[in-house]
Amino acid sequence: MDLWEILSRLTSADGVSGNETDAAFTALEILKKYCPDAYIDKMGSVIGVKPSSEKNAIHVLLDAHLDQVGFIVTAVTDEGFVKVGNVGGLDMRIMPAQNVLLHGKKTISGVIASVPPHLSGDEQKVLDITELLIDTGYSKDELSSIISLGDRVTFDTPFMKLENKRLAAHALDDRCGMAVIIYALELLKDVDLKYDLTVLFSSQEEVGEHGAETASYNIAPDIAVAVDVSFAQSNGDDPVKCGRMGAGPMIGISPTLSGEISKELINTAKNHNISWQAEVMNGTTGTNADSFSVSRGGVKSCTLSVPLRYMHTPSEVISVDDVENTGKLLAQWLKGGNIC
Amino acid sequence: MLKRTLEKLCLLCGASGNEENVRRYIFENAKSYAHSITIDPLGSLIIEKKGRMRPQKKLMVSAHMDEVGLIVTYINDDGTMKISPVGGIDPSVVIGRPVIVGDSSINGVIGSKPIHLLSGKQRKEFPKFSELYLDIGAENKKQAEQLVSLGTYVHFLPSFTEMGSSRIRSKALDDRIGCAIMLELIKEELPYDVTFAFLVQEEVGLRGAKAAAFSIAPDVAIVLEATTAADITGAEGDAKVCSLGQGPVVSFMDRSTIYDRELFNIAFEECEKMGLPCQTKTRIAGGNDSGAIHTSRGGVRTIAISAPCRYLHSPSCVADMNDIENCLRLTRSMIEKAVEI
Numbered sequence: 001m002d003l004w005e006i007l008s009r010l011t012s013a014d015g016v017s018g019n020e021t022d023a024a025f026t027a028l029e030i031l032k033k034y035c036p037d038a039y040i041d042k043m044g045s046v047i048g049v050k051p052s053s054e055k056n057a058i059h060v061l062l063d064a065h066l067d068q069v070g071f072i073v074t075a076v077t078d079e080g081f082v083k084v085g086n087v088g089g090l091d092m093r094i095m096p097a098q099n100v101l102l103h104g105k106k107t108i109s110g111v112i113a114s115v116p117p118h119l120s121g122d123e124q125k126v127l128d129i130t131e132l133l134i135d136t137g138y139s140k141d142e143l144s145s146i147i148s149l150g151d152r153v154t155f156d157t158p159f160m161k162l163e164n165k166r167l168a169a170h171a172l173d174d175r176c177g178m179a180v181i182i183y184a185l186e187l188l189k190d191v192d193l194k195y196d197l198t199v200l201f202s203s204q205e206e207v208g209e210h211g212a213e214t215a216s217y218n219i220a221p222d223i224a225v226a227v228d229v230s231f232a233q234s235n236g237d238d239p240v241k242c243g244r245m246g247a248g249p250m251i252g253i254s255p256t257l258s259g260e261i262s263k264e265l266i267n268t269a270k271n272h273n274i275s276w277q278a279e280v281m282n283g284t285t286g287t288n289a290d291s292f293s294v295s296r297g298g299v300k301s302c303t304l305s306v307p308l309r310y311m312h313t314p315s316e317v318i319s320v321d322d323v324e325n326t327g328k329l330l331a332q333w334l335k336g337g338n339i340c
Numbered sequence: 341m342l343k344r345t346l347e348k349l350c351l352l353c354g355a356s357g358n359e360e361n362v363r364r365y366i367f368e369n370a371k372s373y374a375h376s377i378t379i380d381p382l383g384s385l386i387i388e389k390k391g392r393m394r395p396q397k398k399l400m401v402s403a404h405m406d407e408v409g410l411i412v413t414y415i416n417d418d419g420t421m422k423i424s425p426v427g428g429i430d431p432s433v434v435i436g437r438p439v440i441v442g443d444s445s446i447n448g449v450i451g452s453k454p455i456h457l458l459s460g461k462q463r464k465e466f467p468k469f470s471e472l473y474l475d476i477g478a479e480n481k482k483q484a485e486q487l488v489s490l491g492t493y494v495h496f497l498p499s500f501t502e503m504g505s506s507r508i509r510s511k512a513l514d515d516r517i518g519c520a521i522m523l524e525l526i527k528e529e530l531p532y533d534v535t536f537a538f539l540v541q542e543e544v545g546l547r548g549a550k551a552a553a554f555s556i557a558p559d560v561a562i563v564l565e566a567t568t569a570a571d572i573t574g575a576e577g578d579a580k581v582c583s584l585g586q587g588p589v590v591s592f593m594d595r596s597t598i599y600d601r602e603l604f605n606i607a608f609e610e611c612e613k614m615g616l617p618c619q620t621k622t623r624i625a626g627g628n629d630s631g632a633i634h635t636s637r638g639g640v641r642t643i644a645i646s647a648p649c650r651y652l653h654s655p656s657c658v659a660d661m662n663d664i665e666n667c668l669r670l671t672r673s674m675i676e677k678a679v680e681i
Contacts, residue, residue, distance in 0.1 A: 137504020
């Protein structure tokens with residue numbers, strides 16, 4: 001399988017929280033190769049099952065979230081500019097002159113208005129989300145047949161290869177986590193697992209882990225791993241708060257995570273010479289693992305993170321080596337003798 | 341075909357001092373219509389075009405080839421690079437953007453710390469250029485040095501998108517619009533001889549214009565530009581400066597020039613005769629090559645005809661094709677009128 005192609009397909013689908021349909025169908029098509037009965041649940045999450053031949057096997061859930069941060073249309077001004085609210089946490093400093101796509105009855109191009117330096121004077125202020133204006137080239141009248149309130153808006157940036165098997169794209173948070181799981185499934189495709197495996201590409205993580213909360217209730221796993229992204233150190237970043245790009249999966253260690261899973265993931269990495277790094281947190285993790293661990297009567301949970309630079313910007317950067325190594329680690333862990 | 345020409349020009353990268361790609365394209369497409377073509381010492385392309393008649397007054401029509409961009413000034417130990425703006429750019433339209441680096445078009449992004457790691461105060465402030473850096477994916481300084489040297493130019497990622505019924509979105513509309521209009525005119529039969537000057541280094545201080553205007557020594561000059569429009573929701577009356585769809589912008593004054601009043605009046609008369617919309621700027625803002633041209637040698641009677649353009653000096657400027665077409669029409673008629681004043 002070509003991981004670059006999978007990443008390119010997944011990141012070019014749109015799926016702002018609560019309206020992940022396009023991303024869900026893209027993911028479903030890819031997942032059906034490994035889980036023929038895969039489906040989309042009531043909350044818009046994609047779920048696939050790879051059962052074990054053993055009876056009463058331990059049930060393992062692998063999760064990556066389907067949704068991405070973006071905007072939602074709240075108003076159209078008389079002059080034809082589109083106003084929006086944020087869906088998930090956005091960096092308002094990067095908004096001026098940012099290219100976007102508006103997903104209405106059809107998808108149209110737009111750009112976030114900026115004040116050019118000729119007019120702005122010295123003191124330019126970072127605008128509040130309610131002050132942003134999106135220019136589509138259409139009048140209010142023309143827009144009324146294309147855009148409705150509640151439509152989603154995404155950044156419009158290309159998928160770009162960088163040096164050292166690195167790439168830049170938007171929505172790599174968390175489409176690269178989905179690619180990790182798909183790669184692990186590829187590695188496990190001819191393996192008879194000792195565990196019942198369910199794959200979850202969950203909706204609405206960025207607005208409060210709602211897809212994970214509801215899907216894990218239905219799936220009722222014994223063990224859950226949330227594959228997400230975490231901070232990769234870049235110029236001037238605090239090394240204590242960040243992992244290193246290209247240094248392999250970041251294995252979560254935290255009071256809220258299962259220490260047994262963390263330990264077995266680390267053992268697996270060591271035994272198979274997969275480079276890894278520890279991501280130590282001191283409480284909740286800001287990932288779906290927070291919902292899994294308290295699902296129903298409690299689920300042993302852990303996080304596995306791909307180091308990512310420039311999170312929640314239109315130009316997130318990851319290393320494909322890290323995606324591969326994270327997938328390998330998951331596959332070896334599921335093949336191994338001890339899961340936790 | 342003005343739109344196709346403009347698209348081709350906009351997709352070329354040519355920050356100030358690095359106009360070679362744009363110059364070559366114009367050279368190749370203009371040469372069969374030109375009486376003579378010279379490239380001056382700074383790199384401006386000067387094209388003599390014969391008309392039906394020899395004018396009493398020498399006319400120069402100009403536009404600038406350069407665009408705003410970035411330049412690499414230092415390579416950090418971790419393989420990221422420091423950058424400085426070439427021309428007036430706000431850090432806010434650079435941060436988090438995809439860019440292409442150097443002649444071999446290496447992909448890169450301008451890095452920004454994720455908001456999760458910023459303090460509340462930092463989230464409300466635009467970073468300074470000194471805090472931004474370029475990331476091409478290099479692992480360390482040594483690897484970065486093999487791919488990029490100091491002084492390498494960095495450009496906004498080329499993309500040309502049609503929006504709405506008549507709008508376009510691109511980098512470098514300032515001033516490939518002027519270049520595209522001149523390329524169209526060069527292909528036409530003109531009433532008088534015209535010297536077309538495709539100028540360098542406008543964005544760093546009108547430098548190409550100063551040298552070329554001396555060499556050409558015109559009596560009258562028409563400067564073709566893209567000028568800043570602020571006609572967005574919330575800008576009322578004069579704060580809009582000028583508006584898209586309202587026709588060519590003819591200024592009486594900006595930060596660089598007080599324009600020739602007779603030419604200013606003639607431009608509005610011509611538009612009225614042709615039934616074209618025409619507007620002037622409602623704020624004294626911006627400036628263009630006219631600033632260097634109108635004071636060249638003993639003085640040059642100068643007019644600027646500009647297409648209104650939103651989000652100027654960003655990767656995503658927006659203009660209206662109707663305005664650009666109307667700038668072409670107005671320029672065509674001003675070529676005849678300007679030499680007769």
